[in-house]
Amino acid sequence: MTSPILRIENLSKKYGQREVLKGVSLEVEKGDLKILIGPSGAGKSTFLHCINFLVKPDEGHVWLDNEEIHPARKRELYAYRQKVGMIFQDFNLFDHLTAFENVRIGLVKVKGIGKDAAGARAAQELERVGLKEHMQKYPSQLSGGQKQRVSIARALAMDPEVMLLDEPTSALDPELIGEVHAVIRDLGKSGMTMIMATHQIGFASSLASEIIFMEDGRILEQGTPSKIFNDPDNSRTREFCSKITDLYGER
Amino acid sequence: MPESLVAVIDAFPYLLQGSLVTLAVVAGALSFGLLVGAPLAIGQVYGGALIRRSVGLYVWFFRGIPLLVFLFLFYFGLCTALGINLSAFTVAIIVLGLISSAYQSQIIRGAIQSLPEGQLKAARALGMSDIKAIVNIIIPQALRLSIPGFSNEYSILLKDSAVTYALGVAEIMARAHFVATRTYHHFPLYFAAGLIFMILTWLGVKVLRLLEDRVRIPGYSHN
Ligand SMILES: Nc1ncnc2c1ncn2[C@@H]1O[C@H](COP(=O)(O)OP(=O)(O)O)[C@@H](O)[C@H]1O
Ligand SMILES: [Mg+2]
Numbered sequence: 001m002t003s004p005i006l007r008i009e010n011l012s013k014k015y016g017q018r019e020v021l022k023g024v025s026l027e028v029e030k031g032d033l034k035i036l037i038g039p040s041g042a043g044k045s046t047f048l049h050c051i052n053f054l055v056k057p058d059e060g061h062v063w064l065d066n067e068e069i070h071p072a073r074k075r076e077l078y079a080y081r082q083k084v085g086m087i088f089q090d091f092n093l094f095d096h097l098t099a100f101e102n103v104r105i106g107l108v109k110v111k112g113i114g115k116d117a118a119g120a121r122a123a124q125e126l127e128r129v130g131l132k133e134h135m136q137k138y139p140s141q142l143s144g145g146q147k148q149r150v151s152i153a154r155a156l157a158m159d160p161e162v163m164l165l166d167e168p169t170s171a172l173d174p175e176l177i178g179e180v181h182a183v184i185r186d187l188g189k190s191g192m193t194m195i196m197a198t199h200q201i202g203f204a205s206s207l208a209s210e211i212i213f214m215e216d217g218r219i220l221e222q223g224t225p226s227k228i229f230n231d232p233d234n235s236r237t238r239e240f241c242s243k244i245t246d247l248y249g250e251r
Numbered sequence: 252m253p254e255s256l257v258a259v260i261d262a263f264p265y266l267l268q269g270s271l272v273t274l275a276v277v278a279g280a281l282s283f284g285l286l287v288g289a290p291l292a293i294g295q296v297y298g299g300a301l302i303r304r305s306v307g308l309y310v311w312f313f314r315g316i317p318l319l320v321f322l323f324l325f326y327f328g329l330c331t332a333l334g335i336n337l338s339a340f341t342v343a344i345i346v347l348g349l350i351s352s353a354y355q356s357q358i359i360r361g362a363i364q365s366l367p368e369g370q371l372k373a374a375r376a377l378g379m380s381d382i383k384a385i386v387n388i389i390i391p392q393a394l395r396l397s398i399p400g401f402s403n404e405y406s407i408l409l410k411d412s413a414v415t416y417a418l419g420v421a422e423i424m425a426r427a428h429f430v431a432t433r434t435y436h437h438f439p440l441y442f443a444a445g446l447i448f449m450i451l452t453w454l455g456v457k458v459l460r461l462l463e464d465r466v467r468i469p470g471y472s473h474n
Contacts, residue, residue, distance in 0.1 A: 074380065080378075088369060092373035094373065094374075094388055095370070095468065096391050096392045105387065106378065109387050110377055110379055110383070138469045151373075155376075
């Protein structure tokens, strides 16, 4: 039996009186692509942010490679975050740095790699996402799809073991979604372990090892794409899936 | 040539030397204010309740005390009481710098708070400590956005620096006064002094505008 690379147990989060996450648990095997779906406000973003403690969960535990993470131990937390890449809906590239510098800065400032070696690695990652010619551009000079690919390169440069992607294409014009999906697909093929929230169920069903349906701070149902999309047990899952299929189409 | 014009022309090199002193005081105070103001701003945005409250108190204090009172308090009061021997020039820089640090902290705080929240999040997600994120990601952006505010602060400091004449700092105003009381050409001399101040304001704002252009990032709006 293989042990999960990432184990999440009972994550809970309250904002004031409002329970946004109600004890969510998940096990992720190496190479898995888990897709989170669910209506807006279900807690998908909060869940992903709690996994790397960008949002501090009120309760719950996280293990990476069988080691429990103690977020209060700062050094442990920073080391853990290097191993868990995060992709945001609105990219969050560093606006004062070029694409190249965006990818290099983590290597230099966090990993302490020399500028030349870090630069070579940054160029390599940008080439991998097809942006070699745009290295010297600033975020404002890039399209949304290019920005998101830079942010993926920035995360990959840190050699993460797991990637968390929070609706990476939902801020993009429809014609730019494909280029980002292509990068994520390649990542999946190369064996990257990922948890990704998305509404793009066509993309999800073709790639996901498991679909996880969240609503109201809970996982209501999880299973293979064909199970969840064609024959879900839960009526809420069925309702959501038919709605989202109307909205985003089968692709 | 009218006698008064001759008096001004004779005194002009002497006044211009004073403008070097003025500029040194202003540059010193601006730098000192930045060095103190930036950490204050960081403390006010990211610090705990106690730090935030202390910075608020600091800002309230140094914005509230009149410059002349503070200069006298420091130079004649504090320095004498503590038996430290500082020149009027040094005291002028420290006092103007402390007051400026209160204003600059608020300029920088505003700039930090105008940055999208995602900048810090993305830095943390890479494994940066908060200090690294602030130094490498937040401050470089916030300082760029602060340049128009610094430009404003420069013109205010420049004008305020005339008050340090009361301590005997040999800046423009002190020199104009010195010559005027000896030659009785008050009007042309103070007029010349005012003119020099205006030219220095214009020059400094110009220099900061050039700096702003130099560090400008495409698509990053300052105005
Ligand atoms: N910082 C916050 N403060 C208060 N409420 C929040 C905050 N972030 C998210 N929420 C609330 O938590 C709920 C879940 O949000 P989110 O995790 O963003 O859902 P999803 O990503 O599935 O759309 C929403 O009702 C949202 O309004
Ligand atoms: Mg969300």
